Amino acid sequence: MSLIVTGANVNDGKRLDEVLGAIMVKRPNPPHRRSKHLCADAGYRSAECLRIIDEHDYIPHVVDRRKEADLKRRDPNKKARRWVVEVCHSWFNRFRKLLVRYEKLEHSFVALNHLAAAIIAFRKVPLSVNIIYG
Template sequence: MARTHPWKVSEEWWEKVKPLIPAPPFHAKGARSRMPDRQAFAAIIFVLRTGIQWNALPRELGASSTVHDRFQEWERKGFFLRLWQAGLQEYDELEGIEWEWQAVDGAMTKAPFGKDATGANPTDRGKKGTKRSLLTDGAGIPLALIIEGANRHDMKLLCATLDGIVVARPEPTLEQPQHLCLDAGYDYPVNREQVEARKSQPHIRGRGQEKQEKATTPGFRARRWEVERTHSWINRSRRPLVRWEKKEENYLAFLHLACAQLICAKVLVFG
């Protein structure tokens, strides 16, 4: 089997990315020539997928300081979020977002240098960490993602996660209901109220309950694992595995880019 190179930007993907690239800043007195946008984007993808430090970026991909400056310039202009949104919209047109069954779950990561959105990680001897709360559709497509300190309980992040969907959510109806699958960490009256206030139907199950229902209920299908799998998909991009970014917005930009690349792979398959 031929080896894949997930850090490389294909022609097909670049054609989708290019129209979303922000315009360069205006310099009244002129400026030296800029690194081509495609080269800068490819270098950022290389950092995302390999997890390499900025100053260890191979020189043939570009000067690390130049690539890092472009990354921050594009982050300030909302490019990475727009790329994720555009991918979702195209995926919805080609395949269709599965709004009927959604799922939310949190995952924690180390954040040794992080400042904002960090806290004592209860699973890592109280060391500094960040939690990401993720909402996916029925196929595991990421719809919303927020970050907070690792010491924040999942149940306290549910409301912000549900309100963070980056594309328009259709209104649930009797004919087209929307269900939300959650684990036992969200089994609180306030969480049920938050879900029902958004006209979704909460399904809160522990692992033991799911196994029991699978054994006793004909046709039962566990659905919460979709969001757990998406966390694993995001972790294939090695940069988000450990949060090295001091700034919250830079770490979010990498997460948005990881979501965009994940969806782009689906779009290219269905397209």
């Protein structure tokens, strides 16, 4: 997972190379190319974005909502890949301080986002003991 901060008026596709280059924990090279997937929305369907995704050795899954709905209608057992992206946005939006940016300094805002990501990941770890109540 990586995170960069840009202005609200900057198109996401323009910063794709920067986002993919900012990945903190590098994965070991998988034995098969099939294990590196990138789910994105229709904003990343341009030829330039697909070229950048391919340069970073990811398999792009860039499907618009209509086509995904048609595929789901054909095979109801398939899960939508967009769900992964949308639920991640939802998890970050639960942190009210991040939903509306009050921080003036960029490094403070990035640090709060990293803290939120750590909390989200920690909540996903199954524990046998409730750490809050002992």
